[in-house]
Amino acid sequence: MTQTPLKPCLFVASSHRDLAEFPACVRDEIGHALYVAQRGDEPPTAKALKGFSGRGVLEIVEDHDGNAYRAVYTVRLEGAIYVLHAFQKKSKKGSATPVPDIELIKKRLKRAEEHHRERSRS
Numbered sequence: 001m002t003q004t005p006l007k008p009c010l011f012v013a014s015s016h017r018d019l020a021e022f023p024a025c026v027r028d029e030i031g032h033a034l035y036v037a038q039r040g041d042e043p044p045t046a047k048a049l050k051g052f053s054g055r056g057v058l059e060i061v062e063d064h065d066g067n068a069y070r071a072v073y074t075v076r077l078e079g080a081i082y083v084l085h086a087f088q089k090k091s092k093k094g095s096a097t098p099v100p101d102i103e104l105i106k107k108r109l110k111r112a113e114e115h116h117r118e119r120s121r122s
Contacts, residue, residue, distance in 0.1 A: 006038040010115070011083045012108040015071075019086035022069050026062045030071045030086070033060045037073060037081050051102060057084070057109065059097070070097070072105050074112060080119075082112035 011019075019027060033043035037058075046058040049072060056076035062069045068089040074082050085105050091098060097105075 004040055006035075007040065008080045009034055009038050009083065010080055010112070012085075012112050012115075015083045015086045015108070019071060019083070022086070022088070023064055026064045026069045029062050030060050030069070034071070034073065034081065034083065037075060049097065049105070052105075052109075057105070070101075072097075074109060076109075077112060077116040080116065082109075082116075084108040084112060 019030065022030070029045070033045050036043040037046070042055070042058070043060060045062065046060050048055045049057045049059045057072065057074045060071045060073070062071075070085075070087055070089055071083060072085045074084060085101060085108060087101060089098070
């Protein structure tokens with residue numbers, strides 16, 4: 001039985017540092033979900049992020065101690081997953097991702113696409 005090689009998990013901008021500040025149990029759950037994504041599967045805690053057409057940009061949602069934590073990653077770029085943003089959702093109203101976070105995710109997605117193009121040329 002051959003095992004599919006893991007895709008590299010690359011972090012854009014401060015996403016790794018931001019994720020490191022989450023509570024340990026939240027980091028563990030998000031880390032496991034990212035591992036599942038690296039294997040080429042979709043973690044059960046991931047859902048498509050609205051406004052990014054399709055299932056290319058996904059959001060992992062973890063609740064802990066009354067707080068909501070999110071990690072957003074993309075599988076759009078072949079051969080790797082890119083973690084675009086990790087944040088604690090502050091608003092208690094609705095489940096929508098706040099507009100400033102969406103704008104940041106869009107910027108970081110462009111950076112990931114540029115990095116991926118450069119990586120592919122090497």
